[in-house]
Amino acid sequence: MGKRRMVGPTAWILGGAGLFIGAVAAWLVSQGNPGNMGLCIACFLRDITGFFVGGTTGQGAVAYIRPEIIGIILGALGAAILTREFRPRGGSNPLLRFVLGFIFMTSALIFLGCTVRAWLRLGGGDLNALWGILGIVAGVVVGIVFLKRGFNLGRAKNIAKPLGWLLPTLAIVLLVFALVSAFGTKPDFATQTAEGAFSTGDKPPAVFLKTDGQISQVLKPVGATLAADGSIVGADGAIAASAESVTKAKPQPGGKRASLWISLAAGLAVGVVAQRSRFCSIGGIRDAVLVKRYDLLFGVVGLLIGATVVNILLGQYNLGFVGQPVAHTDALGNFASMAVATFAAMLLGGCPFRQVIMGSEGDADSFVAVAGMLVGAGFTHWAGIASSAKGLAPLAWPALGVMAAILVAVALLKRTRTA
Amino acid sequence: MKELDVRGLSCPMPLMHTKKALEGDPSKIRVHADSGTAKANVVALLKDSGYEVSIEESDEEYRITGTRA
Structure with a gap:
């Protein structure tokens, strides 16, 4: 076999994309978003769930339609259509993808952030995130063991065109609710954390x-x-x-937010960049270990550098373990929750950010995974499993154990020949 | 010519299968992919492995051909 180039042009594109996304995320904090939460797919999806069912699930503090999510979906949709990469597809075990999305969200809410926010937290100086990132590495390694044994959820197929539009349609519906709530009257059924509460x-x-x-x-x-x-x-x-x-x-985290237009515009830009670059918050470590490819790793390293530099420039950088925004100091809890979340993301084939981007490219299976995350968020808060700044909830460890067992069972049982 | 079909597969399987196919050092390889991500990953791997790459695009798939430069 010929010599392989270790770092090709795509690595630099991903590095640049990561820098950009990390910088935007850190800047969004200065614009009003919660600390080290300029962007967080899990947190922001959870806030959206809170808007619709927060009264029932006890999410009064985390209820707001985050315009960043809408922007990311519409930005990625636009980029995909322009480059003819919008292709309706699906049918690769949607039921299990829903479960995996649900488990991802529950674990992320025990950590207090998704695999993207883990890097952003470190970029803000939150050293608790180091335990989370070790958890990401562990989740990747476990996932690789099963991928090598032949785990997969089966092939997706081309599907009826309207099914490719599920996530973009959801984004439009969310946009309508966000605009009505911001400039008109919030619907009676909805919950919205008061700004600055x-x-x-x-x-x-x-x-x-x-x-x-x-x-x-x-x-x-x-x-x-x-x-x-x-x-x-x-x-x-x-x-x-x-x-x-x-x-x-x-x-209250849900009450900390940049203005609607800033959030939406930032989301649009991040959506375009993520769709074009294929940025993934777990794929970097996965590809480096599994196939000795380092392109995606440049993405997360870029994200970390971009967030760190902008946080320092804006005076937001705060190195340490204690008193970090929307974080707890339970090292083992941080490690285990990110390991379980990452294992779930490995079985899905990409982090929650990627699921949102792929759902915007017409992937109905990714839409189902995102739906699992939305429902999982409501359940996690309703059942009192989500962590707080004080630490893990009593039910967190039993929940992590059950979820890890389900993931191992899925990973063991789902093996289809694809080559 | 080595030929493989990675259509409908989630990450990182398109990359795993392509990398495996390259182990035999084929002078020519064709990969059928159907998502932008799989296409980009496979093309980058082939280029970094010293192949000249051409892509034919249809409604159903991207047909990626790598020829040893």
């Missing part, structure tokens, strides 16, 4: 808005007011939150 750690939490550092409006409990001693008192006169817990209140 803070919540206390009480159960149920007290939620309020601040102006110039002072509490300007108490939103929850309904009818509650701010007392002279700094506590929040309910309409019935009972203390809803002590003065101490009011001081310790934290911003």
Whole structure:
């Protein structure tokens, strides 16, 4: 066999794409998005679920249609159509892809971020993400073992054209809801975290808005007011939150957001770049280990560098383990949750970012995986499995065990000859 | 000529199969792919392995041909 070039032009394209996406993500934080969460596919899909069913699933703090997701889908759709890469396809075990998307989301919400945010968190100086990235490596290695044994979900086929439009159609529906909620009246059934809202750690939490550092409006409990001693008192006169817990209140992630147009435009640009470059947050390590190809690895390294540099330039870089935004310090939990999430993504054939991009290129199977993520997000919050800044929920470890067992079973059982 | 069909396969299988096919060092190889990603990955692998690549595009597939340069 002839000599193989190790670093070809595609590696540099991917490196540039990663730099761009990482820089945009870090910049979005300066525009109002949550810390180290300029872009997060899992978190943003979860917020979208919160908008529709947050009242039922207990997602009051994380309910907002993230325009970045809409932009990414429409940007990738446009790029795919222009390059004639929009090709309706599907039928490669959609049911299992739904389950894999569901499991990915549940694990990501135990980590507090997807495989993209793991790199972005590190780019913001959050060292807890190192455990997550070790988890990504572990998930990749486990996935490779099964890929080598012949795991696959079967071939996708060309399918009826309208089925290729499922994810783009969802994006349009989301855009309508986002615009109506921003410039008209939010539908009654929907939940939307108030912009800039803070919540206390009480159960149920007290939620309020601040102006110039002072509490300007108490939103929850309904009818509650701010007392002279700094506590929040309910309409019935009972203390809803002590003065101490009011001081310790934290911003609700769903209430931290860049303006709609900025988010949408950033999403569009990222969608185009991701579709053209095929950026993947797990494929880099996978291809390096499995086929000794390093192109995709340039993507995540670029992402890390882009995010780090822009975070430093904007004064957002904060190196350490403690007090990191939307993160907990449970090292083993961070490692295990990212390992399970990555294993699920390996079986899907790409990270959640890739699923969104492929769904925008007409891949109905990827749409089903994204649907699994949306439903999984609602379930994870409803069942109390999602982590908080305090750490893992009691149900997190049992959930990780069950999910790991399901993934191993799927990986063992699904083997089809393809070559 | 070596010929293989990676249509409908998820990542990284198109790359795995193509890499395996290259082990025999064929002077000519043809790969049938149906997604932009598989096409891009296979083309990059062939070019980096010293093949001259041509692509024929139809509604159903990308027919990628690599010829040893």
